[in-house]
Amino acid sequence: MLHMEGVHAHYGHIHALRGVDVTVQVGEIVTLIGANGAGKSTLMMSLFGKPGASSGRIVFDGEDITRVPSHLISRRGIAIVPEGRRIFPRMTVMENLLMGTAFADPANFNADIKRVYAMFPILEERAAQRAGTLSGGEQQMLAIGRALMSRPKLLLLDEPSLGLAPIYIKRIFQIIRELNTEHGMTVLLVEQNAHHALRCAHRGYVLQHGEIVLAGTGQELLASEEVRAAYLEGGH
Numbered sequence: 001m002l003h004m005e006g007v008h009a010h011y012g013h014i015h016a017l018r019g020v021d022v023t024v025q026v027g028e029i030v031t032l033i034g035a036n037g038a039g040k041s042t043l044m045m046s047l048f049g050k051p052g053a054s055s056g057r058i059v060f061d062g063e064d065i066t067r068v069p070s071h072l073i074s075r076r077g078i079a080i081v082p083e084g085r086r087i088f089p090r091m092t093v094m095e096n097l098l099m100g101t102a103f104a105d106p107a108n109f110n111a112d113i114k115r116v117y118a119m120f121p122i123l124e125e126r127a128a129q130r131a132g133t134l135s136g137g138e139q140q141m142l143a144i145g146r147a148l149m150s151r152p153k154l155l156l157l158d159e160p161s162l163g164l165a166p167i168y169i170k171r172i173f174q175i176i177r178e179l180n181t182e183h184g185m186t187v188l189l190v191e192q193n194a195h196h197a198l199r200c201a202h203r204g205y206v207l208q209h210g211e212i213v214l215a216g217t218g219q220e221l222l223a224s225e226e227v228r229a230a231y232l233e234g235g236h
């Protein structure tokens with residue numbers, strides 16, 4: 001579904017991605033792990049051209065999207081749940097969900113909101129509540145629900161467990177697995193919580209200083225000495 005080949009990206013003189021090759025097949029959960037500043041968010045945002053790839057190629061669903069303007073990427077079927085959730089705090093839960101439908105067919109709205117409410121009953125209970133008054137975990141569910149409203153083929157999740165209480169962290173990873181197994185959603189997941197992410201994912205990549213330094217199945221990476229030392233046992 002997604003092929004990134006030799007992608008480089010820069011912020012001015014900062015060389016944030018240094019020739020990354022990443023593949024996500026239909027139906028997979030793939031995770032990117034790495035320390036602060038490794039380039040995980042940059043890799044995700046490069047799919048939206050922010051920053052754009054200075055060289056290399058990005059192919060999504062059989063089409064080259066390397067130079068496609070960012071506002072057209074959502075229409076191709078990629079949705080992102082950004083780091084920090086970025087919900088609209090003064091709007092209601094329902095209005096936030098509506099914002100996710102900007103590029104969707106209005107005819108699908110009722111069916112889509114039903115599906116999101118079935119997945120996250122708390123959002124239906126709180127439909128009229130201002131989103132800024134939800135708990136952190138509820139806001140994360142709202143951010144995921146909003147992304148699902150556009151019926152994406154590929155869902156990008158940037159640090160969905162960040163800042164959440166342990167009970168919500170568990171729930172968020174459960175939700176990601178359910179989305180994948182029950183709804184067939186293909187997921188690219190960026191996480192600092194390497195343990196949970198690798199247990200949840202089919203495959204993973206380790207990013208260091210803008211380069212992929214290791215790749216393998218979730219199980220292989222969980223068992224890898226390098227990953228254990230750097231990301232699981234006391235590291236990050």
Ligand SMILES: Nc1ncnc2c1ncn2[C@@H]1O[C@H](COP(=O)(O)OP(=O)(O)OP(=O)(O)O)[C@@H](O)[C@H]1O
Nearest residue numbers: 011014016034035036037038039040041042043192
């Ligand atoms: N808007 C920006 N302008 C300039 N430099 C940036 C910008 N965003 C990120 N960088 C730099 O690019 C590098 C990669 O950052 P990025 O946010 O992709 O890392 P990350 O792996 O997602 O880190 P974290 O886990 O802390 O979010 C870092 O050196 C960072 O300082």
